[in-house]
Structure formats: structure tokens, C-alpha cells
Amino acid sequence: MNEDKSNDIFIFPKWTGVLRPAVAIGALGGLLYATVVVAFGFSPLATDVGYAPVQPVPYSHALHVGQLGMDCRYCHTGVEEAANALIPPSQTCMNCHKAVRANSEKLIPVFESYSTGMPVEWIRVHDLPDYVYFNHSAHVRRGVGCVSCHGRIDTMEVVSQQKPLSMGWCLECHRKPEQHLRPVEFVFQLDWVPEEDQLALGTRLRETHDINPPQDCNTCHR
Amino acid sequence: MPPMKHDRETGLTYWRSLDELAQTPEFQEAVQREFPGDDWDQLPPATRRQFLKVMGASLAMAGLTACRWPKEEIVPFAHRPEGRTPGVPEHFATSMELGGAALGMVVTSFDGRPIKAEGNRLHPDSLGALTAIAQADILQLYDPDRSRRLLLREGGQQYVKGWSDFEAAAAEHFAGDGTGVAVLAGSSSSPTRAMVRDRFLEAHPNAGWYEYEPISRDNEREGTRLVFGRAFRVHPKLDEAGVVACFDADPLFDHPSSLRLAREFAAARHPESGIGARLYVAESSYSLTGVRADHRVAVPSSRVPVVLARVAHLLVAEHHIELPAAAAGYAGEAGQEISENEVHFAELLAADLAKFRGGGAILVGPRQEPAVHALAAVLNQVLDSTVGYTTDPDPDRPSHIEAIGELAAAMASGSVQTLLVLGGNPAYDAPADLRFGELLAKVPLSIHLSLYDDETSQRCIWHLPRAHGLEVWGDGAAWDGTLTMRQPLIAPLYDGRTATEVVAFAAGSKPTSGYELVRENLRSSAPAADFEGFWRRALHDGTVEGTAWDAVQPRLNPGRLAVAVDGLRALLDAGLPSADRPEVVVTADSRIWDGRFANNGWLQELPDALTKVTWDNALLMSPATARELEITDGEIAAVESGGVTVEVPTFVLPGQARSSMTLALGYGRSAAGQVGNGVGADAYQLRTARAPHVVSGATVRGTGRSYHLATTQDHFAIDTAGFKERNRRVGELVREAPLNAYLANPEVFHEHEHHPPLISLWKDQEYEGEQWGMAIDLNTCIGCNACVVACQAENNIPVVGREQVLNQREMQWIRIDRYFKTEPGLGSAEIDNADVVFQPMTCVHCENAPCEQVCPVAATQHTTDGLNAMVYNRCVGTRYCSNNCPLKVRRFNFFNYHKDPADTTKMQFNPEVTVRARGVMEKCTFCVQRIEAVRIGARNDNRPIADGEILPACAQTCPTKAITFGNLNDPKSSVSKLREEKRSYATLAELNIRPRAHYLGRLSNRADGAGPQGHGTPHGEAESHGKETA
């Protein structure tokens, strides 16, 4: 190389030295940040949990279940026999509300529905992808409590989604059902807590009823 | 969308509610709002939940698996009916009518939407099975092309009308004594319709009533009239037959009782328990029955009588069978020129008939002249065959061809002022020489009641929308007369009415509602006490036991026999067809029947059993004839007869009789709908009143232009290397052996299995609970395609269209492989005849599945019950699994084949099965949705799953019960037992894929001393097979 050129050879100036760590940290940190944001931000935990749409009728589970102590099955009649727990027909509401609060404005949609035959358009809260085939009876009959997936409905003024309902979350329980198993008679009792250690109880129930939740794809996808 | 809520409410359109609702104005209004005829696009989807379910896959396509779905609503009933759980399917017994016989079925309904038809176990003609056509009928219910409104065509104008308009306009024409009034109806077995018809004729004594069906068994009927003096209905019984002889007859397909006959035949062919039913077939073109024949001779239809006459001759001359004096004429040496193997065939058959006297049956096909049926009837009588008779329900009616002829004459003479056409499509399917379409113009007031605004409707003044069979009340009679009920599964989508209702209106009598008419008619025949109970029971069962007509023992009527004999003589003297003057046989199509199902995508895309052609009909021609005429396979041939020329692509089919060509009816429709228009060539143009079945003396020449027939399978014509290899593989893929050889040495099916030790790279899976398996009996499979349609209906399999099929992208999960077996060593150029074997092929759920290993995203995996699960929502679509599948049973969604289907089409979807979107692989799942349903149910009641409790759609509908499904872990299950049988083998076992679906070898029951099978004997195959794996 020519001597004369050698002194105006481009070298990164001194001050660029301090940038080096900055660049390194920026690159690594940015990457980490992005990962976290995507991993969490897109997970059902962030997107779905806490979803609490406003319903056409401000029906309060806290009141009906919590205070009046109605049983889940009074309205959700399908839950023990069918895949769908079923949202009750207006008919069911009217069983009581013919007499009780018979002129409450909040109930107008129900009254209308009852007289016209048009259904009340409830908003679905716990909404699985449509290629997922969930069956309530299969779970309820084995002693998986309502509370395990729906949370303490009996305390909710407005129903909201409590669990991510993601595939990973489902698998968790299908792999270790003992975490959630309870005696069948307590399935609908949302505030029930086992006297003994849940795992011990769960393991015992699992053996006695020989409960081995399948983890096959076609258990849920068809 | 308000209407839909009404759908939810009135969605329960089955008898319990319709009963009360039918008359209420709310209901009428609801239906109006629910299915507003004209603003089609505004038609709301079935129910939002089910709709979203079926659209699930496409929602998933949105891809952002982690983002919330669009807001979804739940619309519960306002008043839920007793005992109704939304989302739980219900089943209702009903029926469909085809060609004057009712076929009982059980329809699955999801939240008020009928989605699938299956056979009714209690119905004598169904026995739980259903034909491909009957199953596909449900698609027509939802066909968006169906006519949605009344049309009035006047002075080149077309006006949309309502029923009231029509009634007002028509009233006066049906006021008088019926002079100048004519009714053209399709044949129907419905007693209610008979009742209404009588009322109509009472009210209008001078009115004419004509019945026409393009495809009918009138010749058989006339045949019995010839020998017995009055019309009888023929009921062959195959399960008691040691020998069955079919002359142009196809009892396994085109008989109204084909399902029962198939079941009986299968039973008779069981190697241990069956009586044998050695099957002789003389026919001009391969039929499903011909494929199963032990002795088959290809004879032009016009020569079939000669063979039968020779049999008669031999029976008398050599086997000393006594013919009644009057029938002596049959015994005489026919003296016609007759080929050597025809004689050989006749000799074997005669010998067997004599041997199995009292246990044989001679069947003659509907395309043969009455005189031939007469001869068969005589022989059946003297041989005391397993053929029963009942009196014909309407013995005095003229044959359909005569009837339409008389009507045409009346119309030509101008004596018909008012013509009421109930269903049917005479402008298209009446004999061409009657020029029915033109005659319609001569009729001042022509009214056509029809499912579609079709060729006939367009030539009529009034078009009335007809209600689909699943929308209406009705009844009918099985082929043996058993009363069969019909109830609506859904309110009429387009305000259509039934023929019965329209006639009732025309009769001017009350009531006119189908529901009341049926009940009224039933009252007459039902036990007076507790009618409601009887009614409900009838509807529940779909049939009424013990209502079959009584069998009669007809006696030969000497007076008439002479006529029959002369009639036969005339036929025998008919000249031999030649290549330059060939006969063209027009037949019912194996898929769209007489053309009425032309707009049915499932059927149009259903591969024909023999040719595997979809979306077309073809002129079937024997290779030799093709060579003589220098017509190449796939070349468009011009068929000329009586001044009419029809251009249709050729399909060279081995086993076709020389100088005899076959062309299926029902194609070349111009007003069938989007699906059926312009598909194939119209064979009706060749059909005359004089020769409705066999057009003799036609001329056929090649046009030099060629056409690609969309076949779903390798073609017979193929390069030499491929041809040789194919022939070599058949014998080992579809194993076959003579019955006695098998009984002598049960190992015969495994003698030639040689392969290196099969060692797997992976650890074998252990099974505690169930592990599913299947057994498919090739000995009883008749290739009827019922399973293919059943699968398509059950699993939301799309119809992809001709272009895609040409590209080998058909989607059916189960296919029926057809192989020709030809003599070893012959090239495709020298072949004229070939045996045919079928092999239903679907995912065999390999225990050691090649597909599972190569999927990069684990979208296809083995389950704990041994299924090879395919997870659509995980699949990214590398197609690697399909490449690595040795049976090529996987199907790929190359496009979004479900892209915006019509709203009604969506209604047919099975909500239990994901609708696959573009870019994912799919395949047979062993109907996993049915397995899961049963499993959950059984688990809920803490009981084991019973054997046979789970039935995949294909197994459920198989007429011969060739498909058995069950638990391989249970040694007592029927499938395990079948797998134990010596006939059981696995295809491509040497690959160590360990299929869960095994096959049971095919057995032939050839007469002793008949020598080896004509073509591609199992022995020959076996030898070459032996060589290949030595």
C-alpha cells in the first residue's frame, strides 16, 4: 500500500468505541424484548383472559348462583349429557320471572323473546376455535369441576374468561388430571375446597375411576 | 338476522311440531321470511353456531391463532321443545321414490337440518343399506339451482307468480268433466297418490291419465303378462340360489331391490355358510353383476335371446326338462349362428340349471323384449326356480312407452287442452321420435311441476316448484309392496308442493295438504282402534310390517304362450350386428340415472364403477371393434341413427361385446342447472318409441377429434411397460382363488408371500384399550360406489369439478380401485376381453405409517387407539405424507374447494367434521367423529363399547356388509374373527406398513370342468408373482 495513503486510511474514529457496547446491548436487548412481547402479547393469556363482553341482559351469576344458590344445571341443562352445556331458553328465565321482577326494565329483552319467540342474543364468552370439539359431559361426569375452567362464576357480576383455554393449558390438565379432579358430587359446587391435599385426592380419584385423559389429536380435533 | 331466529324456532320441522304448526299463519309467514324466494343472497345461514362450526377451519385460516375470534353469539331457543338438546343429532325414518318403488331410509338431522341419509334396517329393500343415488339425493334438497318460484311463461315473457295465482288461473280448466285434460305423471308406488288419482278421475271422468318413466321394468311386466295372462311383479331370491343366470340383467345395480339382492348374493357367496350362487352372465356390456360373474360371455344385446334360447334347447334336448306343450316351440333347435364360447357358456349353464333344479334363477334385464322375459319365466316355472311373483299393483296400465305414445298422439291431434305434467322431464327424456317438446307447444295450457325449471318447464306455460322428498309428507310401497312412510325433515325451502297435493287440487277435492291426505289414506288401511298410535309407530319405523303383497303362484297360460314363442322367433332371426352396422345400447347411468340427478355434484363426480369416468358419459366400445372402426380411445365418435347424429367420446372397454356399444342416458342436459348443464352427450336423441333400449343398425365413425375424459384412475390404454407391470401386480394386490381350491387349501391366498424379515426402526406401540381395525371382503364387494357417497356426505368432502379431476385432484376419501385382469403375455393392442376386479381403497391406518414419520409439523400422528390421525388445523401442507403414502389415499386441498358455498350447501355440512380449507391434507379418519361420539357416550355410562356399535359411514351403508369395523384388541369382535380367517391378507405387507385394514380374498365359483378362468387366472398371476419375489 502507498505510504502517503496510509495516514488517511479510514478507521472508525475513537468515539465509535463507546458505541460498541451500546450496539451489542441494543441488539441482544432488542431481541429479548421482541421475544417477550411476541411470546406474551400473542398468547391467549394476554388476548383472551379477562374477556368480559357486555351481555344484552345484565344477568348476574353472583346473584343467582352466589346468593340464591341456584344449581348450574338448572339453566345449563346439557352439561351432563351433551357436548354443549347449553344457554337456557327464555322460557327458563320466565319460570321465575313471570312473578319475580316481572316489570324490571333490565329483563325486557327476555320478556320480548318469550312473547315473540325471538331468542336473546347472548355473547359467547368461553369461545374455543371451531376445529376444537369440546364435550362438557365427558369432563363433568369424571369430576372436573366447573370452576376448573370457568373460575368462580358464582362471584361474577359479569361473566369473564378466567383461563387461557389454550391448547397447552388443556394438555396440562390432560397430562396431570389429579390437579383438578374432585368427587363428582362436588363438581357443581364452585366454592368447594378439598379437606385433604388436592394432589392426594386427585390421584386417588384418578385410580378409583381409572381416569386417563387421552392426549391424542383426535380427542379434540376431527 | 331475525329470520334465522325463526329458523331456530321452527327449525324442528319434523312431524311432532309440523303437525301442529303446518297450518298456523305464523309458520307460513316464518317460512316465507326464512327462505325468501328471490333475494337469494340475503338467505340467512342455517344457524349461526353450526355455521361457524363448519366455517371453523376457514376462520383458523386467519392464521393469528393467538388473536380472539370475531365476536360470536349464542342464540338459544326462546322455547325449547321437550326432549330436544341442541347440537345433538336426531334420526327420522323417511323414504325416497325412484322408478315406482319406495326405498326406506333414516335421515340424520342436526338442529333441524337433515345432513345425511342412511338405510332403514326395517325396510325390505334397504335392510340398512342405501344406494349411491339415494344417498346423494339429500344434496339435491339443498341445491341452490332448484326452482324457487312459480313461473308463468306467456308471449315470450316470464312472470313470477304465487300459488294463489296459479290456483286462480287453473281452477276453470279443472272445473269440467275433464275433456281435453291430460295428466302425465311419473310412476309412483304411493297409495295416497293412487287415492288422489282416483278422486281426480272421478271428478274428471274424461280426463286422460298417463304414466311415463324413461327407465322402467315394463318389459319384464309384459313378459309375465305373455306367459301368465296378467301382469306380475318378479321377485328373485338369490340367497337360496345355487346358480344364477343373468341375461342382460344387473340385479346388483338397476333392480329396485338391488340392495336386498346384493345382500342375498353376498350371503350365498360366503365360502362356508353360503349355498354358492354360481353366477352366469351373458350381457353386452360390463355390469356390476357381470364383474362378479363366474362365467361371463359378452354378447350383443340383440343376440342375448339366442343364448337363452340355446340354453332352453339344451335343457330339453340334453337334460330332459319337460316344457309345457304350448311352450314346446322353445325347445326346437334355434339354429341361429352362435359362437363357440356362447355355446360353451350355454352348455355349462344348462347343466348347472338342471343340476340345481329348484335352486336356480334366470334373470332377464329390463332392456330385453317381453318375449325374452316370457321364455325366462317359462324356464323358471319348469325349473321351479327361486323366483317369486306378486300381482302388479296396477296390472291394467299400459306400458310407459305405450302411454307416452298415446299421450303424444292425443297432443298431436290437438285434443289435449290442458296438460298437467307431474314431475318428470318428458321434453328431454321422452322417445325422440315423439317430438314431445314440440308437441307441448300445441297444448293451450301446459303445467309442469318440477324440482327444477328444466327443459320441459321452459316449454310449458306454467312451472310449479316441486317440493323435495325430504320436505314433504307421503308414502310409498317397497318393491314387494311393504308400506313405506315419508315425513318431512325440514319445511319446504322454496314453498314447493308434491304431485299428490297438486293432483288433489286438480281433483278439486279437500283436503289438499299432503299431511292430511296421507293420514286419510292410511286410516282406510289401518286398524281402526288407536290410529294415532299406529300412525306414530309407522312414522317411527318408516315402514309397516306385514304389509307386503301376498306371493302368488301364477300358472302358465297356454293360450298366450304361443304368442310369446312367435315373438321370440322374430328376435332370434334378427341379424347379427357388425362393426359397420353396430347396435347401440342406451342404459340408465350408474350415477345420474335417467338424468334427473344431473345437477348433483356428488353423483357427477362419482367415478363410474367400470370406466372410472366422471363428469361425462362415453360410448363404450370393445377394443376389437375400436380397431375395426379405427377409432382410438378418447376419440370423439359420431353415432348416427334414424337421421340423428350424436357426438360422444369413445371409451375402449375390454369385456364389451363386439359390434355392440353402450351409451348412458341422462347427459347433455341444457336446463339441469349450473352443475349438470352441457355435461356429456344426450343419448335420448337416439331413443325411439319402437327401439327404446337397443338401437340397431346405427353407424359409428371417428371424427378425428379427441377429448379428455376425466377418469379417476389409470386408463386401460397405457404404454407397454406400464401395462405389463400392472397386469403383474394385480394378482398380488387383489388376491383371488377358486372356491374349491380355497376349501382344499385355505393357505392358497398366502402361498406366494415372500419378503425379507420385517424389522421396524421404531418401537412398537402398546395398546391397553381399543385398537381399531377394518376388514374389507373382496369376495362380497360389488363395487357399487355406495360407500364413496356415504363418505362424501359424512365427511364434508368437496366436489372439485371436471378440470380438477383431470388433474388427478379428486377428493373422495375412499375409492374403488378397478383392475382389468388379462391373459399374461398379451399387449394392450391384442386384448379384447378382460376380467375385472374391484378393491375398495382408503387409508388403511398403517400401524407403521410412512406418512407419520415424514410430517415435519407432526400433523399426522398415531393415537392410543391405533388410528392414524390427521390434524387439519396443524397441517401446513408440505404434501410429504402423500408422497410417502404407498397407497396414495391422501387428498390435498389444492384450492379452497369450499370457497363461499351457497348458504343451502352449508346447511348440508356435518357439524361434527371440520370443513377443510385450502392447503391442508385430508384423508379417511375411520369416521373418528363417530368413534368419539360412541366412546364418550359409553364412558359416560361406564360401559364398554359393544362390538359393531361404531359404524363408519362406508361400513354402515355397504349393501353386502363387505366392510367390517371394530376393536382388534377384542378377540371376540367380528373384525378380529375376520382377521383370523385364512382369506385375510394385507396389501403391500412387504413394506412393513402393517395396515389396520385387511382384505379378505376374492373367491370364484366356476363350474367343474369349465377349465381355468378365461383371463388372468389367479394361477397365472400367482406364478408371475412367485417369480417376482423369489
Add this chain to the structure above:
Amino acid sequence: MSDTAINSLSYLDNTGVDPAVRARLVVGDNDFHSVTDTVCGIVEQPKPPKFRWDALAASSSLTLVLFACIGYLVTTGIGVWGLQVPVGWGYAIVNFVFWVGIGHAGTLISAILFLLRQRWRTSINRFAEAMTIFAVVCAGIFPGIHVGRIWFAYWLFPIPNQMSMWPNFRSPLLWDVFAVGTYATVSLLFWYMGMIPDLASIRDRATTKLRFYIYGVLSLGWRSSNRHWHRFEFAYLLLASLATPLVLSVHSVVSFDFAVSIMPGWHTTIFPPYFVAGAIFSGFAMVVTLIIPTRKFFGLEEIITARHLENMAKIMLATGMMVGLAYSTEFFIAWYSGNTYEAFTFLNRAFGPYAWAYWTMVTCNVLVPQVFWIRKLRNKTIVLWVASILINVGMWFERFVIVVSSLSRDYLPTSWGYYRPTAIDVMTFVGSFGLFFTLFLLFVRFLPMVGMAEVKGVMPQAHLDRPGHRGHGDYHGDIAGVEVV
């Protein structure tokens, strides 16, 4: 260099066979400076001639075609290709294997030949490496777009997710993802690092501020200090030894896509060596195809000499023979194994519906290279050039034959089929060439296409300081008239 030198080409011939005379790797009266001038000159050309613009216009519009096709594919579905059942893989996979194969020459030359002390590699390695990168870029496109639901393609990577699903590590396609990924990364590093000194010299010759800074940044502050050189050489050696196994592994893994399956014609144990040989074969063919016109246009005959071309011709001959051997072995085994399915597949290749493809392949890959036996012919650039193109064609057909003809007729005759590509198939393939050439043209324009530093290292002048070492290394006898700068 003087005009006379250019005009009389005789002196350019360094293909002599006399062992006593070491062939020069750089001919003509070149010194370090002239080499720098020639190479940098191309990059520094103020205004490139028109034909280079035309070339770029052509190739970049082809690239647009590629992207248009991909857009159409993604919006419409895989059905726009000719694929079907049984032939589920067609052009896309064929092109993928084809491009990956081409991507082999570069790393082979720079890594393996480097370790083998093949000095003649220096003039062509940069060029070949660049080509490798671009080929791998083209290859990388196809596996991506050939899946049915491209928006879920990321499921092929082991990323933790809410489904708690992992990819299937048993699947060769997954191995592919890793193999090609690694290969691409290493080649890129290798290429770039080797370029640093040359980027520095372009920087040093920079006339405009912009170039000065851009190349300045790109050359990462290279000062060509002894320490730099020492580190550089060491890193180079490391990367070379790191890349070497990759050269062999990538295409072996690619070959597993087929070898691991059970399809007759795919399920073959010789695939890995066979594919690697084929890859090197096609790689060199592509280098030759590109380098012959390039050296002509840019007057690089003195640096990329006839001898270089001859060496490559010899390599092609060798690898071509290996491929030929593989073909015949396949046939022999098909017969010898007694597996009738296998036997038929090969019979079908040669005489079935795809015979035309098969015989094209054999002609181009086995017969054509035979001309290289003849010294006269292999030293005719035009012959060499045409042959290299034919070999490229042949190698594409090899992949076509393997993928398509095997799939089209497998076990059950009832599912046999015939695959026809659609216009989209073809346009996508052609488009990928567009992308390749666009990248290549840009490379030629902006980066030094010959590793100047390395070339200088093998010139006699490099060894003046060590006269004792006569005859050693690349010191080529007479150096009279070489003036030291």
C-alpha cells in the same frame, strides 16, 4: 498492461503439461498494482456500459415475474402448480434441490481446496462463493413457498408456543431446515470475511466520500496490520475447516428427503454421495457458465486464466463420471435387489412416459462431460462454456427425473399419474434465475469479484523476501523484469 499484450493471446495460455515448468496462476506482466487496478477498476467504473444496464433490467424484471408468481400462488393456492396426487412435489422441490446443488461449488472451492492447498482456487473463490450465496438464496425460496399454508411455515421451527407443540424431529424436511440454514450462514460469513481486505483496498482507492464511508464501514476498519493479517488468516482457516463438513452434509441431508421415504426410486442408500457429487458437478458447471463471459467482459483473462478453466473442466469430468456411476449403480441394484417395485421404477424411468427427461439427463450429465478427456476441446472456452450449460440443464433434469418420475408411478397402478407443469411452474423457475442474475450483477458492480489479496499471495512477487525458498509454493522461476512497488 500494454495493448500488444491484450492482442496476442498466446501468452495467456498457461495450460502447459510440462511438469518442469510450473504454470503461472497469473499471466501477463502483472504486478500487485495492476491486479488491484484490474479488479477494483471494475467496481470503480464511473458509468458502466449500457449492456450491463440492459442485463440488470432483464434480470430484475424476471425477478418481478418470480415475485408475481409467488404472490399469485400465496393468494390462490398450490393448485396453480401442476401438482396432484400421486405427484405431490414438482418444480418447486426440483428447483430447490437444483439451486442448493449449485450452491456447492463456492464453499467447496474456498474451504476444501483451501485446506488442500490448491492455490489456483484464489482467482475464482470469491466469485464462486458469491454465486453460492445467491444460489442458496434462490433455493431458500422454494421450500418456503411450496407449503400449502405458507403463513404457518414457521411451525417448522422449534419455537415454544401456546399449543405446546414441537415439530417432528423424525422428519427429513426438518433436518433440511437446519442443514440449509447452517450452510447459508457459514457460507455468508466465510464470503464476507474473505472480502474484508479487498473492501479495504477499495476504500483506500475511494474517490468520493460516499464510497469512502460505505466501504469504510464494510471493511470494519481494516488496517492491514500484521496483527490483522494474522487474525484474518487464522479465522479463515477456522471457517474453512468449519465449512468443509457442511459441503458434504447439506446435500446429504437434502438427499435424505428422498432416501428416507419408502418410494421406489427414492428409497436408495447411495443418495448422499450421489447427491454431493452431483452438487459439485452442477456447482462447477454454473461457475464456468458465469465466469467465462465475465472474465471476457472485464478483461480478467490474465487473472482467471485458461488453466483455471481447465482445472474446473477436469473436476467436472471427474464428478460427471461419479454421477454416471451412480446412475448405473441404481439400475444394477434395482435389478440385483430383486425388488420388483424398484426394478419397475427404473425400467419406467428409461422407457416409461418420462423417458424423454431421463435420456436428456443421461446425455447432458454423462455423455457431454466426456469431451473433457480431450485436452484441445476442454481448453476451447466456447466448448467448455456450452458443455457447462448443458450440464446445468442435465442436472436440473436429474432432479426432475428423481422427484417426478419416481412419484408418478409408485405401488398401486390405480393411482399412477402423469405430472404436467403449468405456466406458473415454469415462470417461477425462470424467475428464480432472474433473482440469481440480479444479485450476481449487483455483486459484480459493487464488490471485488476476485480475491485480490489472495491472488497477490500466489504471485511470485509475494515471495521476493524469501529467495531461499525457490521452487517452493508458487514462486515460478524467472522473475526478471518484475519491478517492486
